[in-house]
Amino acid sequence: MKIKIKYFGMLTEVTNCEAEIIDFSGVLISDLLEMLFIKYSDLKDKKFRVAQNNELVSVNTKITSKEIVLLPPFSGG
Amino acid sequence: MFKMDRYNRHIILSEIGHKGQKKLSKSKVLVVGAGGLGCPLLQYLAAAGIGTLGIIDYDIVELSNLQRQILFGTSSLGKNKANEAKAKLQDLNQTINIIAYPVQLTFQNAIELFDQFDIIVDGTDNFETRYLINDACVITNKPLVFGAIYKFQGQVAVFNYNNGPSYRCAFPDKPKTGEVPNCSEVGVLGVLPGIIGTMMANELLKIVLGIGNILSGEIRYYDALSNLNQIIKIQRNETVIESVILNKNDFQNQKMNNICSSEVIEVSIEEFLNRPNIQFIDVRERHEQPKIINFNVIEIPLSVLENQLDLINRDEEKAVFCQSGIRSKTAVTILKKHQIKNCYSIKEGASEIIGYINKSNKNAIYE
Numbered sequence: 144m145k146i147k148i149k150y151f152g153m154l155t156e157v158t159n160c161e162a163e164i165i166d167f168s169g170v171l172i173s174d175l176l177e178m179l180f181i182k183y184s185d186l187k188d189k190k191f192r193v194a195q196n197n198e199l200v201s202v203n204t205k206i207t208s209k210e211i212v213l214l215p216p217f218s219g220g
Numbered sequence: 221m222f223k224m225d226r227y228n229r230h231i232i233l234s235e236i237g238h239k240g241q242k243k244l245s246k247s248k249v250l251v252v253g254a255g256g257l258g259c260p261l262l263q264y265l266a267a268a269g270i271g272t273l274g275i276i277d278y279d280i281v282e283l284s285n286l287q288r289q290i291l292f293g294t295s296s297l298g299k300n301k302a303n304e305a306k307a308k309l310q311d312l313n314q315t316i317n318i319i320a321y322p323v324q325l326t327f328q329n330a331i332e333l334f335d336q337f338d339i340i341v342d343g344t345d346n347f348e349t350r351y352l353i354n355d356a357c358v359i360t361n362k363p364l365v366f367g368a369i370y371k372f373q374g375q376v377a378v379f380n381y382n383n384g385p386s387y388r389c390a391f392p393d394k395p396k397t398g399e400v401p402n403c404s405e406v407g408v409l410g411v412l413p414g415i416i417g418t419m420m421a422n423e424l425l426k427i428v429l430g431i432g433n434i435l436s437g438e439i440r441y442y443d444a445l446s447n448l449n450q451i452i453k454i455q456r457n458e459t460v461i462e463s464v465i466l467n468k469n470d471f472q473n474q475k476m477n478n479i480c481s482s483e484v485i486e487v488s489i490e491e492f493l494n495r496p497n498i499q500f501i502d503v504r505e506r507h508e509q510p511k512i513i514n515f516n517v518i519e520i521p522l523s524v525l526e527n528q529l530d531l532i533n534r535d536e537e538k539a540v541f542c543q544s545g546i547r548s549k550t551a552v553t554i555l556k557k558h559q560i561k562n563c564y565s566i567k568e569g570a571s572e573i574i575g576y577i578n579k580s581n582k583n584a585i586y587e
Contacts, residue, residue, distance in 0.1 A: 149450075151441055152370045152404065161446070190395045198453040199390060214452060216391040217368035217375050219408060220257045220345035 144168070145174070146206070152215040157185045175211065175213040191215040221461060226271055228316070234459065240429045241269060245316075247428045249272035249335040251323055252353055254301040256413030257343035257367045257420065259291040264421040266309040266316060270428070273309070274337055276321035277301040286409035325349060327474040330356040339424060341365045343417065350478050351394045354387040358464045359471060363427060367420040372409050374416035377439040377454075378423050384436035385456040392460050396491060412444050447551055486549065487564045489576045492539045499533045501540045502570070503551040510541060515577065522547050525554055541566035542571055 149162045169175055172193050178186045192199050192215075195208040224349060230236045230244075242463040249270050251258050254277040265273055281289070281296040281304060289301075298306045306320035323329070325344075330352060334340055340362050342353045352366070357364040367374065379386045421442070426432040434492050441450045477488060502516040518529050520544070532538065538555070540548040540563060548565040555563045566573065 152373055180232075190391070192390060194452045197320075197451060199455070212452070214439075214451065216347070216395065217370040217373070218345060218347045218395075219369040219406070220253050220255050220343050220352060220367070220412065 145209070147210045148175075148179070149210065149212045151191075151213065152217055154186065154189055154213050156191060157183050158192055161186060167206075170205055171202065172200060172204050172206060172211070176202060184193060191204055223308070226313075230268070233560045235431050236429060239433075243428050244269045244425070245271040247339070248274070248337045249339050249341060249424065249428075250276065250334065251343060252276050252349065253343035253345065254289075254291065254305040255285070255343060255345055256288045256369065256408065257417040258301075258341075259289045259305070259418035260414045261341065261343060261367075261424070262305055262309055263291065263312065263419040264418060266313045266318070266423065268421075268425055269316060271318045272317045272337070273311075273317070273318045274321065274333070275302045275305050276323065276325050276333070277305070278322060278539065279326040288408065288413050306469040324476070325352065326476055327352060327436065328472050331360055331472065333384040334360040334362055337362065339363050339365065339427060340495070341420060341424060341515045343367060343420070347394050350387065352476070355467075355471065356463045358388075358461055359384050359468050365424045365427070367413075369408055369412050369416055371406060372412060372444045374412055374419075374444075375439055376416055376419045376423065376435060376442070378434050378436045381427065381434060382435040382443065383456065384425045384463070386461055389458045390439060390454045392457070396495075400439040405546050409444055414443065416442065485552070485564050486545070486567045487539070487572045489539075489541070489566050489568050492537075492564075492566070493576060493580045495537075498535045499538045501532070501538055501551070503540055503542050503547055504570065508570075510574060512570065512574060512577070522551050522554075525551055526558070528550065529560065530553075530557055535559060537562045537564070539564050539566050541568070541570060546567040 144167060145164050146167045147162060149165050150158050155161050167175060167178065191213045194200065194214060195206065196210040224231065230241050231238055247270055250467050251262055252261060262275065269389045279301050281292045281299055281301055283297060286292060291305050300322040302320040303324045305317045310318055320440060334356050340357050341362060342350055344350055353363060357380045364379040365378055366377045366387060376430060423435055425436055437454060439452050439454060500515065502517050502519045503522040505521045505528045517529055520531055540551045542548040545567045552563045552565045
């Protein structure tokens with residue numbers, strides 16, 4: 144299935160894009176992350192949370208949405 | 221009445237009226253950080269007639285602040301931000317009580333200070349203080365209006381409001397030093413903290429007035445380039461909140477780590493011992509003892525540092541140390557001047573560092 148992934152903040156500096164559509168055959172958010180960590184090895188060192196259907200979810204959550212968002216914390220002020 | 225004239229545009233709104241304006245004048249709000257976020261939000265809070273406005277910031281106004289910290293002018297340079305903000309805001313509204321705290325917020329003073337206010341606003345620029353503020357709000361049971369920025373993007377949220385989630389429910393653990401960069405290290409579009417700070421002021425006024433929907437249980441992400449807004453729901457995590465409350469008695473015994481607002485970031489050696497790809501730089505003169513050998517250390521005395529910059533690995537993180545943690549700060553300032561990034565000053569001296577290395581069994585050999 145095709146999933147749109149959106150990246151915020153400093154994550155875009157690792158992925159070099161703000162959003163992309165990828166082909167994905169896994170079940171859980173953790174499966175998706177595993178795939179992204181292979182594609183972007185530096186992503187592993189970044190702090191972020193994952194949201195689907197506009198809600199933060201744990202990595203053990205089943206993917207039900209066609210859009211997943213990766214959200215890092217910001218510290219600047 | 222003079223005072224009524226001032227707030228006329230509030231009072232003629234049926235959602236606010238005299239009753240709402242009175243709520244504003246009775247409210248006590250503490251703003252932590254009078255920087256990019258603090259400046260615009262303080263202006264709106266003072267103008268709106270928040271009765272008691274506390275401002276805590278120990279930093280001084282620097283030239284590079286003026287691009288976005290719009291309360292300040294050229295005459296503010298070198299002055300404390302809290303005091304300077306108070307002076308400007310008091311001119312804007314002399315009828316409110318403004319209290320400036322030109323000190324650093326710490327684990328020791330946070331609880332007592334927060335107890336004197338109704339709502340806390342986080343306009344700081346580092347995770348160390350952000351997590352401190354969140355935990356102190358959980359402990360004192362105060363709502364927290366939160367805002368944070370990165371380059372062209374911002375986050376706004378209200379935490380700890382009516383049993384809603386806290387910041388830790390979204391991001392449970394404080395990132396390690398250097399894991400997420402601060403504003404002093406990256407650029408930021410000057411108007412962005414203005415937009416985010418004004419959104420924070422809006423949330424705060426709604427809380428006091430009891431109108432509208434509050435951004436509680438949600439974080440709003442905003443992108444100034446694409447105009448994208450994304451509101452993400454977050455759930456309250458009881459385990460996370462309980463563990464903050466359980467550690468309440470230990471709260472005041474904690475120590476602050478690396479605060480970034482001054483140019484040089486001071487870090488404890490403990491943070492670096494188990495991290496890969498760190499270049500340790502000893503900036504003591506060659507004769508100084510004790511030496512640390514068989515540990516990834518290069519020796520570049522402070523006196524010749526500027527002539528030997530080519531020895532420094534530009535890609536790795538650099539931890540600079542000396543005999544007491546003073547020269548290392550000077551060294552980091554020099555490195556920053558030469559556009560060498562990711563440099564931290566170790567606050568412990570060489571002898572203490574050896575103690576930590578011994579403790580963590582790094583097999584270092586000393587002379």
